[in-house]
Amino acid sequence: MxxxxxxxxxxxxxxxxxxxxxxxxxxxxxxxxxxxxxxxxxxxxxxxxxxxxxxxxxxxxxxxxxxxxxxxxxxxxxxxxxxxxxxxxxxxxxxxxxxxxxxxxxxxxxxxxxxxxxxxxxxxxxxxxxxxxxxxxxxxxxxxxxxxxxxxxxxxxxxxxxxxxxxxxxxxxxxxxxxxxxxxxxxxxxxxxxxxxxxxxxxxxxxxxxxxxxxxxxxxxxxxxxxxxxxxxxxxxxxxDAECLITRVVGNKRLPDGRRGCILDSGVNLLFTAFWYNHMVKPLRPLDGISEDTVLYGSLCMNLDVIHSSIFLPPLNVGEPLMITNTGAYNNTQWMQFIQYRPNIIMIMEQGNVEVIREAEHLETLQSLEHVPLALRELEIKKKPGTIDE
Known part of the structure; x- marks a missing residue:
């Protein structure tokens, strides 16, 4: 075989x-x-x-x-x-x-x-x-x-x-x-x-x-x-199950239906499979408090950016790290550069050391294949009569 x-x-x-x-x-x-x-x-x-x-x-x-x-x-x-x-x-x-x-x-x-x-x-x-x-x-x-x-x-x-x-x-x-x-x-x-x-x-x-x-x-x-x-x-x-996404809480809100909404610093641009799965989400440390029904929203400015539509979690303060598990299949191939830069990907080696296997993106990464025509490189801002810059 x-x-x-x-x-x-x-x-x-x-x-x-x-x-x-x-x-x-x-x-x-x-x-x-x-x-x-x-x-x-x-x-x-x-x-x-x-x-x-x-x-x-x-x-x-x-x-x-x-x-x-x-x-x-x-x-x-x-x-x-x-x-x-x-x-x-x-x-x-x-x-x-x-x-x-x-x-x-x-x-x-x-x-x-x-x-x-x-x-x-x-x-x-x-x-x-x-x-x-x-x-x-x-x-x-x-x-x-x-x-x-x-x-x-x-x-x-x-x-x-x-x-x-x-x-x-x-x-x-x-x-x-x-x-x-x-x-x-x-x-x-x-x-x-x-x-x-x-x-x-x-x-x-x-x-x-x-x-x-x-x-x-x-x-x-x-x-x-x-x-x-x-x-x-x-x-x-x-x-x-060999890959996970580490994300952090950046905000909380109370939704109209009474549930808690949590905003994360990662979106569905990184976690495409959130559209198919209810991924398991775990805090990285023990947390006190009563768990309640929570919606996990991503970082993108679009309404469909929902990481998990209903999951019971304890109170999550800003900065709290979470681990989203079983993300190894079809995320790094179907993810997209949209609104946010994509982060580092690291691999934990058999010896326990950590290696970066894909570096985080930056502006130069994204613009490296773009070309601005010469006629568009120096734009003259046309002033309208009556503006304060006139």
């Missing part, structure tokens, strides 16, 4: 280096992520290239690097075939599948659909090409999946399709990539049970996947055929 680190989850260089030091490959979905993976020292043969848009330049580079490409649609298939023809190469490829597993909402916008026959048409098209060889199948059935039966059914469906594809075009599927989607111990908004009650353990996901895979490939072992290599692209479950 291979784990491929999905860069879109968290592409802080230090985090990516840890993943690769632990043996993870790289899973990328853009030119930028591909370049970053190579810069991190990942060889092309350990890069999985997914996503609905892959530029021609990126595809050429990936083919030269022997990266594994999962095709998303027919136009991409034709582009890869033409590139391979121009390079006089036979390129090994995978195709992304989508299907109804009965437990999650189908992600039909990605890949080739099995039920309507498009996936098999893609197989036949590749089988008829002199420059393409089908060696892999890929699917990703969703995000924050709480029912492990979804993975068991995903594996069963993919293995059945693998057998059908191998019969149709006499190929050998050597890679079975089932994507990610494992949940972390965050509390989804709208679900009232605690994460400890509803989020499966990693071992439960693993058992569902491996039991289904053994059953679906038992005939291959009996026939002496090699088993496909299983690839997981798990991101959230790996990194989410």
């Amino acid at each position: 291979i784990h491929a680190w999905p860069y879109k989850t968290n592409y802080l260089s230090a985090v990516c280096h840890i993943a690769h030091q632990e043996g993870s490959w790289a899973e990328v979905v853009s030119d930028f992520e591909y370049a970053k993976a190579k810069q991190s020292g990942v060889p092309g043969s350990r890069i999985i290239l997914n996503g609905p848009y892959k530029s021609q330049k990126l595809l050429k580079e990936a083919i030269k690097d022997n990266a594994f490409i999962n095709i998303d649609h027919f136009d991409e298939l034709l582009m890869i075939e033409q590139i391979a023809k121009d390079m006089s190469e036979v390129v090994q490829v995978g195709i992304r599948l989508n299907f109804n597993n009965g437990y999650t909402e189908p992600w039909s916008r990605f890949g080739f659909n099995i039920e309507n026959g498009e996936a098999m048409r893609a197989v036949l098209r590749i089988g008829g090409s002199k420059h393409l060889e089908l060696t892999g199948l890929h699917s990703h059935i969703g995000t924050f999946i709480l029912d492990t039966r979804a993975y068991a059914e995903q594996v069963r469906i993919m293995c059945a399709f693998m057998n059908a594809a191998e019969r149709e075009i006499d190929c050998r599927i050597s890679v079975l990539d089932i994507g990610g989607g494992f949940a972390s111990f965050n509390a989804l908004r709208g679900i009232y049970l605690s994460p400890e009650q509803i989020v499966p353990q990693i071992e439960q996901y693993a058992q569902a996947i491996t039991n289904s895979l053994r059953a679906a490939t038992a005939h291959r072992e009996a026939e002496g055929k090699p088993l496909p290599m299983l690839i997981l692209e798990t991101g959230r479950a790996v990194i989410d």
Whole structure:
């Protein structure tokens, strides 16, 4: 089994280096992520290239690097075939599948659909090409999946399709990539049970996947055929609880409904996942006083900047530090420069020392890519008749 680190989850260089030091490959979905993976020292043969848009330049580079490409649609298939023809190469490829597993909402916008026959048409098209060889199948059935039966059914469906594809075009599927989607111990908004009650353990996901895979490939072992290599692209479950946001209280107010409102020095520009989760928030020291229902507002001048809409906390004085936990997934990749500068990110090393892995922003950081036209650099303030400056 291979784990491929999905860069879109968290592409802080230090985090990516840890993943690769632990043996993870790289899973990328853009030119930028591909370049970053190579810069991190990942060889092309350990890069999985997914996503609905892959530029021609990126595809050429990936083919030269022997990266594994999962095709998303027919136009991409034709582009890869033409590139391979121009390079006089036979390129090994995978195709992304989508299907109804009965437990999650189908992600039909990605890949080739099995039920309507498009996936098999893609197989036949590749089988008829002199420059393409089908060696892999890929699917990703969703995000924050709480029912492990979804993975068991995903594996069963993919293995059945693998057998059908191998019969149709006499190929050998050597890679079975089932994507990610494992949940972390965050509390989804709208679900009232605690994460400890509803989020499966990693071992439960693993058992569902491996039991289904053994059953679906038992005939291959009996026939002496090699088993496909299983690839997981798990991101959230790996990194989410490894990062937290430290913030401070900057103000308090009493809301019209009687609840307390607390203003923090961090906003949703740093904590994008506050729109999805009721993050756990903890004071960094024991506090006296009676806890009450509190709304935590961010620092941005916009009404939707709400870090937590309802949480019981003791009285919080100005300057009180709070820790918001499980923020490692999709915050450092989807955060935005808006109104406030983004702060330092630090990493606590195994030896206990602290390292800055991303420096805080400042004005020069934000303006480094801007250019003011010469005609706008010296603005003459036009004075209106009757003003005091006249």
